[in-house]
Amino acid sequence: MAGCIRVQTEAFDPGVELDALARGDAGAGALVSFIGRVRDDGAHAPVLRLTLEHYPGMTEKALGAIVEQARARWELRDVVVIHRVGAMEPGEPIVLVAVASAHRAAAFAACEFIIDRLKTRAPFWKRERTSQGDRWVEARAGDAQAAERWERDAGLHRE
Amino acid sequence: MAGCIRVQTEAFDPGVELDALARGDAGAGALVSFIGRVRDDGAHAPVLRLTLEHYPGMTEKALGAIVEQARARWELRDVVVIHRVGAMEPGEPIVLVAVASAHRAAAFAACEFIIDRLKTRAPFWKRERTSQGDRWVEARAGDAQAAERWERDAGLHRE
C-alpha cells in the first residue's frame, strides 16, 4: 500500500485530511504532520502570489517512491501526501505530509524523511510574484544537507 | 510569550487548532504537529474507555515550563499544546502539540521535544477500562530514554 498521494490545483483542508488519517485504526496512536505554507521570508519584496510548476507523471512517481522508502524503513499505519500546483496566495497550505504509526518516534522520523526527500527529489518549482516582478525560487543548500542526512543515518533509523 | 496551553475535559478538533496556528504570520512557513489518539495496543483486552487523571495547577505549570524550554532552544513563531483530561473513547485525540517556525528542522525538533518531555514530566496518568476491568497504564521505559536524548543533544539541537 503506497498511501494516499495527491497532486492538485485545488486548495485542501489539512484538518479534514488529518481527521481521515488512519481513521478507525485502533493501533494508530501517533500522528505526525508537516504543513508547508506559502511563506514570505522577508528577504525580498513581499510575495503577492506563488505559482508551482511540476512535471506531471514524474511527480506522482517520485512521491510514490519516497513513500515506499518510508514504509520500508518504519512501521507506518497510514500516510498521506498532498501537494498543490498552480497559483496560490500567501498563507495557503502548499503541502501536507501526514503519517500515522503505533509509536511517535517512527511517525516523527518518517514524516521528516518524506518532506526532506520531497524537497530534493520531487519535481516541483516555485515562482514568486512580488511588486518587483517574478522570480524563480532558488534551491536551498540546507535542503540537500537535510536529505543527505537520511543516507548517513540509514542504519540508525531503522526500527 | 508562552504559547497557548489548554488542559480540558472537552474534545477538541486538531484541524481547527492547526488552522489557527500562526495564522496571518507570513514568516511561519513550517508547521509540525503531533496528535496522540486513544490507542488500543492489542497487548491486553480491548480498551473500551480511557480516563486521564491529572494534577491541576502543576499540569499547566509543567507544560508552560516545557514550552518555554522549547522556545529558548529553537526559533518558534507559535506553539499550541492541548491535553484532554477525564474520560474519552478509543480513537479520540488526547493531546495535540503543534509548532510553527520559519524552518521545518526547528519545527520538527521542537514538536518532538515538547511531546517527549510531556511524556515524562507532565503529571497525567492514564487508566484504561477493558472488559476485564480497569488498570493504570504503566510508564514506558522508551519514554524516559526519548526524554533523556534531549539532555544529551543539548548542544547539537541548538539552532
Place this chain on the structure above:
Amino acid sequence: MIRVLYFARLREEVGTGEESLALPAGVHTVGALTARLRARGERWDEALGGRPMLVAVNQTLSASEGALADGDEIAYFPPVTGG
C-alpha cells in the same frame, strides 16, 4: 502545616488524595518526609516504597534531597503516562 497530595495508583493505595499535617520535627527534606509517611504502616510502606515514584514540591519535580518548609505542597505520584 504542609499539604500532601497523592495521585493515581498511589492515591488508591494510600486511600486518600490529600491531607494537611504539621511538618514533623526534624523533617527538612522530601526523603525524610517519605520515611515518616512509610512508617505509618504496611499499606503506606508499600505504596511509597519499592516501585518508581515521583515527588513534586510546590508543583515542581523534586529529588529526595529537596528541602521542605512550612506551607509547602508536596505531591506523591507514579511515573506519568500522559500524551
Place this chain on the structure above:
Amino acid sequence: MIRVLYFARLREEVGTGEESLALPAGVHTVGALTARLRARGERWDEALGGRPMLVAVNQTLSASEGALADGDEIAYFPPVTGG
C-alpha cells in the same frame, strides 16, 4: 525518436517545453545528449551548462552516465523547490 522536456527556469531559457528528436548517432548517455544540446548555440550552452541542473530519464533522476535508448523521455530541470 526520443522526447526531451524542459521545466521551470530551463524551459524559459531554452524557449521550449518539449521536443521530439531522433536519438543522435553515437549518443548513448545523458551526458552525451547534454553535450549535443549545448552545441546548438550560446543560449543552449548557457541554459544546460554552468548552473546546477537535474536530469530525469523516463521520470527517474539520472546521473550523466545514465544510458539512453530510442523511445526514452529525458527531462532537464533546475534543482527542485517544492514542499
